[in-house]
Structures are given as C-alpha cells and as structure tokens.
Amino acid sequence: MTESEELFSDFVPSAGGEIPDATVPFSMWPYGDTTIGYIGIEEGFFGDVGITLSPEEGQTQLTDVTPGLLLSGELDVVVDYIPTMVQRYEEQPEIQMVQVLNSFIGNYVLAAPDRDATSVEEYVDEGMSFEDATAAVIADMDGATVALSADVASARNLLDGMLQIGGGSVESFGSLESLDDTQIVQLAQGEGVDYTLVSGAAQSIQLLDMGFEPVFGFEQMANNLPTGSDFTALGIGHVGLSVTDEYLDENLETILRFMSVYWRIIDYIETEPDQALAISLPYLNAATGYELTVEESAVLFQDFYQLISFDAAEEFFNDPENPLGLSAIYDAQIAAAQASGVLSDGVVVEDFVVAQQLYDLMVELKDDYEDLAADSSADDGTLAAAAAQASNRNYLDAYRILAAAE
Template structure:
C-alpha cells in the first residue's frame, strides 16, 4: 500500500505555493509573517506517502510524467517510486499488481474484460482515455487494397471489410504477445469468415515489430501501441489496411452496430485491498491526473507535451515530437478530461458510456467461452465511477463552503486556511478543499 513517511507533508514552502494559486493570494500573503505558520499548525493533515507506480510505455500511458515534471505529485504529498515511474509492457500490468510489486499502474481495460471471472481483485479507479487506434497496416508498396479503397470502389461496408480481410489469408502478420489485441483481431478476421490461424502470426513486442516491418520482413503489422502505429503510418508511410478509426468512419447500418463493440478504455488500476486502504490518497492521485490533463488540453498544450517527448521516446526508442503526441491524444487515444467524465458514467445515450462500451463485449466473451456464464456488474469493475461520484460531491460541498467562508469575513490564520481550500479546488483536489475550508470555519 501507500507507504506513509510522515503524518503531515504540508510545510511553509508548499503552503505558500498553494496560496499562490488563490484568487485572494495577495491579501493572504500580506498577513503578519507568523500567520502562515499559525495556519500550518491548524491545517488538516495531508500525509506524505510513497506509491510504487508503473506506466505502460504507450504514449497515452506515459503522460503522467508531465505531472511529475510540474511538481503536482509533490504538492499533494505523493512520492513516486521510482521517481519517474517504472516502464512496463502491457502484459506485465496485471501480474505486477497481483504480486504486490507495484501499487498503481496504468492499464488497458481490454486486458481485464476477457478474464473477468479470473481477474477479480484488480479494478480501474480512474479512466482517462479510450482507444480507437487498433490497426492492421501494410507496406507502402505492398499492392494490397485498404478498406477505404474497397469502399471507394462502391462496395458496401461489410463486403468491403470481407474483401480487405481476405488479403490476410496465408500472409505474415506481426502481433504483440498480449491478450488485449486478440479480441480485436478476431473481430476483424470474422469479416472474412476467417480465424487468426488463417495467417502466419509473428509474435513480437511492438518496437521489434516495427523494425521487422520497415525492413521488409512482413507485409502486414498490427502493433498494440500508438507510438508504433504512428511510426509505421506517418514516419514509414505504411497504410492502414483496416482500423477501428476507419470502421467507425465508414460503417453504416448493421455494420455500425457491429463496430460499436470495438472501443476500449485506458486508465489507472490497483488491487481492491489497496484501493480500500488508500481512498484519500487515491483521490489526491486522481486530482493530479485531472490537473495534468487540463494542462495537456489547455492554452499551453505544446509546451506541456514537450515535457513528455524525451520520456516517451526513451521508453520506446522512438522519435516522436509534440505534434505526434497531439495527434495520438486527439485521434488514436482521445482523452476524458474532468469535464468529460460525467457522460461516460451517467449518459445512457452516449456511445462511450461505460455500459454501452462493455456490455456487448462481455456478452460476446461469455458466448465465446472466454469467461464463465454469469452476471458481471460493471459498477463493481469500474470503481472509477464511484471515485468520480465522490469527487463531484466533494466539489459541490467545497463550493458551498467557499461561499460561507467569504460571508464569514475571516482573517488571520482562518483566512489562510480558507484561501488554501479554495486553491485546492482549482487544482481538482476537492477532498482537501473541503477539509481546509471546514477547518477555516471551525
């Protein structure tokens, strides 16, 4: 679990930085020199903790490094171990969490859903993006036709998809050694009444698959990561033979209903025991993630993305720039910011509502025998919904308390606590916003 190193991480430096984000900062900072110290003595405790944290090397999993570089984890008392996080492969996330080798990991939810009856103790506590980037690519001079080519020739979507997939019969295709992409590949092959065994599969980690593909060793490649898809498509000029993005764009009628089953979420996960023991710390962790995504999609977007560039390139042996990451975050892995969270949890008519995304997928896994028959409660899987609901309630209470504090005419150390609470709210740390505002009014 989170390792507690001391009961109160808040010190004068952090308090002054916190007050610097307050609307009334000048008034608070111009108080008598001893006032901040008095406020610190009255401030609610925010324990200093250490979290063993891992990130899959994907672009849409390594973006928390921006929050690290901006000092956001330090502000809420979280020290990551290692300091820049641990880079892992996708198929390591579940074993590392299950074996208590890491506390928190980024996760592709597609590694959990095909094994819901077996992986029962690992839950996503925050969802940050959805993956629509699955792609089978073919070389620039391969001569094979893409899904777009067949649709442009006048074929209806389902027939065009069949003709596209037929070209894979007997051909070499690189695939990652992970279960997460197999359901998608099986879905695609079914358009041609084929199974994966109808191709010659070459199982390779994504960086090695790119090397083999660009050297001409295979005619088709299907990496799992956005970095490698971007490298092949935009740096090596490989063409998407068939992809989720193409299908979402081109499918109509019956085909559109079929394609709805292809999407998947990415987020952050921990074991149920860890979550139950560390709810406050997870709320603070989530606040850092919401704050970082606000930066990523804010007015200084390119400057923020440039903080990720060296990290993601070192993790993947790639040469992406901020423009490439922007493309990935907006096209292949669109994000759910704080403002976008509500629809995925509460809007039943939203295509990306968690029930709409996963209900049919789970039914298919049951029908295919991948998971045992039974009732699978999506609210039990996605504890992220519960954490979001709690954060919404905390935000509303913080807003109410801020009004009370303004009306109370606070001064001295109480004013400092109130302004600190308001500042926490602007940083998405609604838990401590409530705690500090309540302390200012007692």
C-alpha cells in the same frame, strides 16, 4: 439510492484543512499513454497534494508484472487495462480500477504508400453505405500482401470485423502473415508488404512516417455501427489506475488526491500538448528504445488515445449512446468472456471497475466546495488556497480547507 451512490455513501471528508503526507509505491507501464505520470512528477503535481511516490523519480514495470506486485503489497497503485482485468478477474478479484484515463482506439488497417488506397471514410463521403464502403476497401486489398500483428487479439478482431461487415474473406488476399509488430515494421521498411495491422501505437507511428495511410479502424466502426456492437467492443480498451480493495478501503482520501493529479495531467496535455508531452517523452523513449519526436507523441494522443478528462468523464460513464463508453464496451466483452468460460455468469464491470463511483464522489465534493465558496466568510488567503486546489481538480481538499474555516 443507486449502486454508485451506495458504495461510498458513508464517506465523510476528514476534519481539518491541512493536506496530510502520504508515500505511495507506484508503477507505470512503458507506453505512450501510460508514462504521462512523469508529467505529474516533473511538474510537482503529486507533491501539491501531499503525495510522495516510491520511487520518487517514478518507474515503469512490464504489464504482466504489476498485478502481482500490487497483490503482494510491493505496489499500492498501478497502471491497468480493463480488457485484461476482464480476463483475470476470477483469479484476481481483489484488484479494482479506481480511475479510467483513456480509450485506446489505435488499431488500423494501414495501406502502403504505393497502393494509393481509398479509406472507408472517403468511400462513405462519396455516398456509399458503411457496409458498401467496407466492401470497397476489401476489394482494394485483392491480391495484396497483408501483415497481421501476432501480439494481441485486437488486430485480428479488427480484420475479422472488417471482413464480416464487408462480406469479404482472407482468401482474396495474396498472402496473410502473422508476425510481431517489430517484424512488420521491418517488412515495411523493405517494401515487402501492402497492408499492415499492428497492435502498438509506436509501430503505427513508424509506419505512418513511412507514408502508410489508415483505410479502416475501430474508430470508424464506433462512428458507424450501433452502440454496443460486438465488432467495436472487442477491439477497444481503456487504461486506468488500479489498487486492491483493501487499499481502497483504508486510503480513500489518498486515492482521491491521486486521481486529481491525473485529471490535472490530462488537463495539461489537452491545453498545452507539446509542452506537456515534451516532459514525458524522454521517459517513454528510454523505456522503449524508440526515438519518437514531440510531434509524433502528439499524434499518439490525437489518433490512438482518447483521454478522459474530469469534464469528459460524465459522458463516458453515463451516456448510453456513447459508443466508447464503459457499459457499451464491457457489457459485450464480459458477455464474450462468459460465453468462452473465462468469466462466471453474473459478473458485471462494476465488480472490478469502481471508477464511476469515485468520479461521482468527486463531483459531489466539487459541488460541496462550490456551495461553501459561494457563502464563505473565510479570509482571502484561505479562499485562495481552496481555489488553488479546486483549479487542480483536488476538490477533496478544496472542500476540506473551507470546511475547516467555517
């Protein structure tokens, strides 16, 4: 039996076909990918599985506040970010990520419109190797004014990785300024910068609207370098939902229902993006002060966030060749944290991310439901009620409804 199978191997769904009520104090973060929970609130998805959020209308809190509120018991579920969890694991080992929602791949080197720059992909299409194409992009930046985000490390990691791959140096730039993302956008508005590396997706959208073009990014690294490359791994991050280990032990079925809501939200975004994102966009704009359009919001999910649906989770967790998969990214990030003394030896990602085990459990519940449905003698109303839950990714209660009718 694998470790994944062992963790929840003794789980038995509760008896009965009724979905119990549960109140869950919950907070999102004020970003494009982390406010999609408002879609579930407005569409009644949480209520469909018996969950009432507290506050019912939803809320956002800042990223550095939610872990403390989770540990104090003021919140039961929060949005979280695995690279940050790596850094704080030694101080907050009680926090566990139960569901991974998306990959953030949105750091790019953006060239000003008057540069008429060629991207690394275009150079590769002309027949260059990835390394030579990267060197060509760097050569195009000779003497240029470059603005680098000071907000998070990923932008610097992208620049350093590009220079190492292409054999370049910052010495070839005309200047390199480290600024916050807002200052970089202001500089671009005044036509005072040739290339930018911002960390925020919303600021990238603003720059793209000005005509800036992406010439290099982590996605290109992932597509061209070996799986698990440090260059790629140190710039990719994944957002998800976290709880405390105590809450997980005591509220497993509530967590499974909560996860089903987010898989349903992701299905909605992937099938009807404009309709779905029009629901969450006002909350994002209100929380951030931006004025993004639905079309710009859709670009965020096309170019910056790769959603991990229920169907996509199998590849994310279990495909060793997936360059954006859980082990490919976090084996490297954990090794870097251990080398710098942030993490103790022996820590592995499964110590604080149990999302794969819970996904595997939901797959098992899906299989059990489908086995029951194939031979069930339940009446049409019961079969329809179970099928409705299954279509909403709530395989726990789809199974429970049919099991109670046997």
